[in-house]
Amino acid sequence: MYIDCHCHLDFYEDEKIEQIVKRARKANVKIIVNNGVNRVKNRKVLEISERYLEVKAALGLYPIDALKMSDKQIKDELDFIRKNKDKIIAIGEVGMDLKESSELERQKKIFQKIIKLALELNKPLIVHSRKAEKEVIEILKKNKMKKVVMHCFNGNFKLIQRIVENGWKMTIPTNVKSSEHFQQVIARVPLENLLCETDSPFLHPDKLPDNEPANVIVSYEKIAFIKGLKLSEVEEKIERNFGGLFNAVIDSLK
Numbered sequence: 001m002y003i004d005c006h007c008h009l010d011f012y013e014d015e016k017i018e019q020i021v022k023r024a025r026k027a028n029v030k031i032i033v034n035n036g037v038n039r040v041k042n043r044k045v046l047e048i049s050e051r052y053l054e055v056k057a058a059l060g061l062y063p064i065d066a067l068k069m070s071d072k073q074i075k076d077e078l079d080f081i082r083k084n085k086d087k088i089i090a091i092g093e094v095g096m097d098l099k100e101s102s103e104l105e106r107q108k109k110i111f112q113k114i115i116k117l118a119l120e121l122n123k124p125l126i127v128h129s130r131k132a133e134k135e136v137i138e139i140l141k142k143n144k145m146k147k148v149v150m151h152c153f154n155g156n157f158k159l160i161q162r163i164v165e166n167g168w169k170m171t172i173p174t175n176v177k178s179s180e181h182f183q184q185v186i187a188r189v190p191l192e193n194l195l196c197e198t199d200s201p202f203l204h205p206d207k208l209p210d211n212e213p214a215n216v217i218v219s220y221e222k223i224a225f226i227k228g229l230k231l232s233e234v235e236e237k238i239e240r241n242f243g244g245l246f247n248a249v250i251d252s253l254k
């Protein structure tokens with residue numbers, strides 16, 4: 001079976017989500033981790049995972065969305081996540097972004113609050129780190145975070161080495177098809193540290209609009225090709241990696 005470890009199905013209309021989930025089922029994608037990015041989308045994420053067994057919810061605050069909120073609004077949203085802890089498997093998408101904003105200090109403060117919540121709830125974090133890769137690693141390390149998925153990590157190999165040393169996971173997104181960076185990641189990072197994602201509706205393997213979880217197989221195939229493994233071996237290993245973070249989810253499928 002295949003696992004899409006990070007996507008945003010809530011960006012689609014309900015009717016389209018229905019078709020997307022059907023296609024994922026056909027393609028043997030058995031787990032889809034849907035990530036919330038703000039107040040409205042978090043509610044939508046919960047609603048979708050109530051409709052489809054394979055769509056698992058992660059609630060979060062995207063760094064740029066969080067910057068638009070007051071401290072009180074952020075606190076209320078973190079309380080909402082806490083209240084729904086039994087309905088979610090992870091906290092995401094969260095992190096820092098210094099491409100879209102230069103407000104480093106406030107982003108750090110917000111991310112710190114989110115990390116504290118993840119530790120309290122004992123949930124993995126699904127982390128966005130665009131142009132803030134080093135800062136994100138440092139704050140995670142300082143908090144002794146263990147359950148971390150670095151989503152679409154674009155940092156250099158010195159930083160990637162730190163991810164590996166910390167035993168964190170990195171995702172291979174479907175745009176690996178044309179991304180030399182992620183092809184290099186596959187070649188240099190141990191399989192034990194890898195997971196796969198589509199980031200749907202973004203990062204389509206053929207640079208088209210409307211990516212979807214069924215395409216996650218592109219990442220698996222690329223790993224198999226570059227590492228010289230059978231696709232079934234990659235499937236098994238990725239399932240085991242995912243199970244290391246989300247054992248209850250894997251157990252529920254058995």
Ligand SMILES: [Zn+2]
Pocket residue numbers: 006007008035093199
């Ligand atoms: Zn995302």
